[in-house]
Amino acid sequence: MDFAGILTAFFASVTPMSLGVVLLGTFLGIVVGALPGLGPTIGIALLIPISYGMNTTNALLLMAGIYTGGVYGGSITAILLGIPGTTNSTATILDGFPMAQQGRSMDALGASTMASAVGGFIAALCLMFFTPLVSRIVLYFGTAEQFMLAIFGLSVIAVASRDTLLKGILGGCFGLALAMVGYDPITGLDRFTFGSIQLADGISFMVVIMGLFGISQTISLAEESRSVSKTQKLSGSTLNGARITLKNWKILLKASAMGAFFGAVPGVEGGAANMIAYTSIANGEPDKDTFGTGNIKGVIAPEAANNATVGTALIPTLAFGIPGSTVCAVVMGLLTMQGIDVGPKLFAAPPTSLYVFFWGMLFTNFALVIIALPLLRYFAKVTILPYQILVPNIIVLSVLGTYSLRYSFWDVFIAGVFGIVGYFLRRANFPMVTIVLGLVLGSLAESNLSRSLMINKGWSFLYKKPICLVLLIITCLIIILPYVKKDNRT
Numbered sequence: 001m002d003f004a005g006i007l008t009a010f011f012a013s014v015t016p017m018s019l020g021v022v023l024l025g026t027f028l029g030i031v032v033g034a035l036p037g038l039g040p041t042i043g044i045a046l047l048i049p050i051s052y053g054m055n056t057t058n059a060l061l062l063m064a065g066i067y068t069g070g071v072y073g074g075s076i077t078a079i080l081l082g083i084p085g086t087t088n089s090t091a092t093i094l095d096g097f098p099m100a101q102q103g104r105s106m107d108a109l110g111a112s113t114m115a116s117a118v119g120g121f122i123a124a125l126c127l128m129f130f131t132p133l134v135s136r137i138v139l140y141f142g143t144a145e146q147f148m149l150a151i152f153g154l155s156v157i158a159v160a161s162r163d164t165l166l167k168g169i170l171g172g173c174f175g176l177a178l179a180m181v182g183y184d185p186i187t188g189l190d191r192f193t194f195g196s197i198q199l200a201d202g203i204s205f206m207v208v209i210m211g212l213f214g215i216s217q218t219i220s221l222a223e224e225s226r227s228v229s230k231t232q233k234l235s236g237s238t239l240n241g242a243r244i245t246l247k248n249w250k251i252l253l254k255a256s257a258m259g260a261f262f263g264a265v266p267g268v269e270g271g272a273a274n275m276i277a278y279t280s281i282a283n284g285e286p287d288k289d290t291f292g293t294g295n296i297k298g299v300i301a302p303e304a305a306n307n308a309t310v311g312t313a314l315i316p317t318l319a320f321g322i323p324g325s326t327v328c329a330v331v332m333g334l335l336t337m338q339g340i341d342v343g344p345k346l347f348a349a350p351p352t353s354l355y356v357f358f359w360g361m362l363f364t365n366f367a368l369v370i371i372a373l374p375l376l377r378y379f380a381k382v383t384i385l386p387y388q389i390l391v392p393n394i395i396v397l398s399v400l401g402t403y404s405l406r407y408s409f410w411d412v413f414i415a416g417v418f419g420i421v422g423y424f425l426r427r428a429n430f431p432m433v434t435i436v437l438g439l440v441l442g443s444l445a446e447s448n449l450s451r452s453l454m455i456n457k458g459w460s461f462l463y464k465k466p467i468c469l470v471l472l473i474i475t476c477l478i479i480i481l482p483y484v485k486k487d488n489r490t
Contacts, residue, residue, distance in 0.1 A: 005351075005352050005355050006128070006355050006358075008352050009353075009354075009355030009358070009359055010355075010359055012057050012352070012356055013057070013356055013359040013360060013363065017058070018057060018061055021058045021061045021062050021065070022061050022064070022065050022360060022363045022364055022367050023065070023367050023370070023371065024062065024065065025061060025062040025063065025064065025065020025066045025069065025364070026065035026066075026068060026069040026364050026367035026368060026371055027065075027069065027371050028043060028065070028069065029043055029065055029066040029067065029068060029069020029070040029071075029072070029073060029364075030069040030070070030072060030076070030368075030371065030372065031073065032066070032069075032073065033069060033070035033071060033072060033073020033074045033076075033085050033086055034073040034074065034076040034077050034085045035073075035077075035085060035397075035401065036077060036083050036084070036085050036210065036214065036397060036398060036400075036401025036402075039070050039071075039073075039074065039085065039086040039087075039327075040066060040067045040070025040071055040086070040327050041070075041330055042404075043066040043067075043070050044066055044067060044070075044327065044330045044331060044334060045330050047062060047063055047066060047334065048330075048333065048334055048337070051063075051334060051337065051338070056338045056339065056353045056356070057353070057356050059334070059338055060335075060338060060353060060357040060360055061356065061357075061359075061360040061363075063331065063334055063357070063360070064357060064360030064361045064363075064364050065360065065364045065367060067310060067327065067331065067361075067364075068120055068307070068365060068367075068368065069364065069367075069368065069371075070086065071086060071088050071116070071120075071306060071307055071309075071310050072112070072113070072116040072120075072303075072307060072368055072372075073085055073086070074087075074088055074092075075089045075092045075096065075109075075112040075116065075303055076109065076112075076376075076379060077089075077397075078092040078093045078096055078097065079092060079093075079096035079097060079099065079100055079108045079109055079112060079299070080097075080100055080105055080109075080379060080380065080382050080383055081097075081214070081382070081394055081397075082097040082100075082213055082214065082217035083210065083213060083394065083397065083398060083401075084209055084213065084214075087205055087206055087209065087274075087440075088274050088306035088309070089274065089302070089303075089306065090209055090213070090275065090436055090440075091274045091277075091301075091302035091433065091436075092112060092274070092302050092303055092306075093213055094278065094291070094292050094298055094432075094433060095108075095291060095292060095293070095294055095295050095296070095297075095298025096108045096298070096299045097217070098292070098294035099294045099296065099299070100380075100383045101294070101383075102294050103383070103384075104236050104294065105380040105383045106236045106237050106238050106240075106241065106376065106380045107236035107237070107238075107241040107244065107296060108241060108296065108299050109238055109241060109372075109376040109379065109380060110237065110239060110240060110241020110242040110243075110244075110245070110373065110376065111242065111244060111245045111296050111299045111300050111303070112241075112300075112303040113238065113241075113242065113368060113369060113372045113373060113376065114241070114242035114245040114246065114369065115245050115252060115255070115299065115300045115301075115303040115304040115307075116303045116304070116306070116307040116365075116368060117307070117365040117366070117368045117369050118245070118246075118252055118256060118304060118365075119252075119256040119259055119260075119303065119304035119305060119307040119308035120307035120310055120311065120361075120364070120365040120368070121365040121366075122253075122256045122257075122260060122308055122311075123256070123259065123263065123307065123308040123309065123310055123311030123312050123361075124310075124311045124358065124361040124362040124365065125362070126260055126264075126311055126312050126315075127311035127312060127314055127315060127358060127361060128355070128358040128361075128362070131315050131318060131319060141265050141467070142452075142455075143448045143451040143452045143455065144448070144452040144455075144456065144465050144468050145465065145467045145468055145471070146444065146448045147444075147445055147448035147449045147452050147468075148462075148467070148468045148471035148472060148475070149262075149265060149444075150441045150444040150445035150448065151445060151471070151472075151475055152276075152474060152475045152478075153272055153275070153276045153437060153440075153441045154172065154437060154438065154441050154445065155475040155478045155479050167428075167430045167431060167434075169434075170430070171425075171430050171431055171432070171434035171435040171438065172434040172435070172438040173438065174435055174438065175434065175435040175436060175437060175438020175439035175440075175442060176438040176439075177192070177438075178203055178208060178435075178438070178439050178442070179438065179439050179440075179441075179442025179443045179446070180192060180442065180443075180446065181193065181199055181202050181203050182199060182200055182201055182202030182203070183200060183201070183202070185443070185446070185447040185450070186447065186454075198408075198410045202443075203414060204405055204406065204411060204414075205439055205440065206402075206405055207402055207405065207411045207414050207415050207418070208414075208415075208418050208439060209436070210401060210402045210415045210418075210419075211414065211415040211416065211417065211418025211419040211420075211421070211422055212419070212421070212422035212425075212432060212435065212436075213422065213432070214394065214397075214398040214401075214415075214419070215395070215398055215415060215416060215418070215419025215420075215423075216418075216419050216420075216421075216422030216423040216425075216426060217394075218391055218394045218395055218398070218419070219419065219420075219423045220423065220426070221387050221390065221391055221394075222387060222391045237377070238372075238373045238376045238377060239373065241296065242369075242373065244296055244300075245296075245300050248296075248297060248300055251281055251285075251297055251300055251301055251304075252300060252304050254281065254301075255277045255300065255301040255302070255304035255305045255308070256304045256305065256308040257308075258273060258276065258277045258280065258305050258308070259273045259274075259277060259304060259305030259306060259307070259308025259309045259312075260308045260309070260311070261312070262276065262305075262309060263308060263309030263310070263311070263312035263313040263315075264312040264313070264315045264316065265316075272440050272441055272444070273305045273306060273308070273309050274302040274305055274306040275302070275433065275436055275440060276305075276437075277301050277302055277304070277305030277306075278291075278298060278301050278302040278305075279433065279437075280301075281297065281298075281301035282297075282298060282301070285297060292431075292433075307365075310361070313327075313328055314328060314331065317329075317331065317332050317342060318342050318354075335357070338353060339351065339353065340353055340354050340357075398415065398419075399415075402415040
């Protein structure tokens with residue numbers, strides 16, 4: 001570990017100008033993250049041409065702020081409007097939006113801010129001090145191990161369904177079917193396209209989420225002729241939400257650890273970590289029946305997990321030069337432009353600018369708290385606006401966010417279809433989380449299964465590879481144990 005380089009980078013990062021850049025980047029990240037359809041990927045991409053005229057330190061610190069702030073920003077619209085600003089905040093809706101409906105939006109926003117800051121801080125420490133070590137562990141996760149990780153995540157459907165197992169399984173199968181629309185990633189054959197050219201590229205995850213959550217929520221608001229908050233008033237405070245988050249430190253650390261782990265595995269993005277952490281924490285809590293109805297723990301867990309992926313997702317990018325997600329690919333491009341050649345040789349003689357970036361990732365989590373907590377009380381007032389004002393604006397926001405993903409009116413049409421489907425699924429009490437799990441993990445499981453079967457010439461990898469065997473046993477236990485406990489109680 002180059003402690004001299006770390007110390008030199010620290011002093012370069014704490015000048016008034018540098019700290020101001022961190023605050024600016026974090027604020028811009030929060031803005032692009034809160035706007036549906038944008039997020040950190042577009043925020044960093046827009047930074048690339050601007051960074052030409054900036055020095056290396058400021059460019060890297062600005063990027064760190066946009067990245068961290070962008071991932072967190074998605075939770076704001078997820079809580080206030082039931083629309084995830086980014087895919088990383090999908091699970092936050094499940095308890096965050098019900099809290100907003102109960103007039104507790106400020107508590108939820110405070111909890112998401114503190115959980116995101118703590119999760120991101122832990123991940124930034126892992127990125128700074130453990131990248132060389134973790135990068136060697138990640139090497140053991142090939143296609144077979146990634147397939148079993150996806151299956152482990154899908155097994156959570158049995159947990160998330162609780163007393164509606166049949167509906168949960170049907171929802172999971174529906175999500176898996178949606179993930180398989182389009183060209184097969186291995187053979188190139190098209191599936192479930194029904195001759196449509198538009199469906200050949202598949203159905204965007206974010207488009208489905210916009211429909212299932214954003215548009216369907218809007219239909220419900222218009223039908224009930226009310227504001228988001230049923231109480232027409234706000235209670236709690238962002239500081240109270242932050243205090244409750246720190247009080248639940250065990251959940252905070254557990255969810256952060258999950259997010260940090262899943263973030264380090266290439267191909268497993270923050271959306272998956274967000275959902276898996278939520279369902280795993282919910283199943284282990286004594287008040288698990290209250291999750292999905294406005295339990296603040298259901299905000300803490302996914303927000304700690306998704307921001308914990310921010311730092312560790314960069315570990316395979318930096319160590320191997322292999323970006324595990326779109327945003328990591330954009331980050332890698334900007335790092336290369338600033339003279340940081342990512343790859344196996346990077347840590348043999350790491351440049352000081354690399355540690356500047358690490359410090360920036362660390363500082364942005366403090367900036368989140370400094371910037372967000374004072375402003376969130378004003379954002380929360382959107383939940384008491386009359387539906388006549390709110391519904392048209394949510395629809396416009398959803399349509400613009402969906403269109404901006406790929407600049408396609410087809411996506412807007414698909415989001416509308418899923419908005420109607422989501423409305424009826426809600427009325428039938430389908431657990432929406434199972435659909436999202438199937439959709440998020442379906443393509444990951446399918447592509448890695450195909451590769452694993454070809455490489456290993458069969459299913460022998462399930463018992464020949466130690467990591468796969470351990471994950472298989474854990475998956476079986478997750479499915480079986482709830483029913484064993486239920487039988488013991490009866």
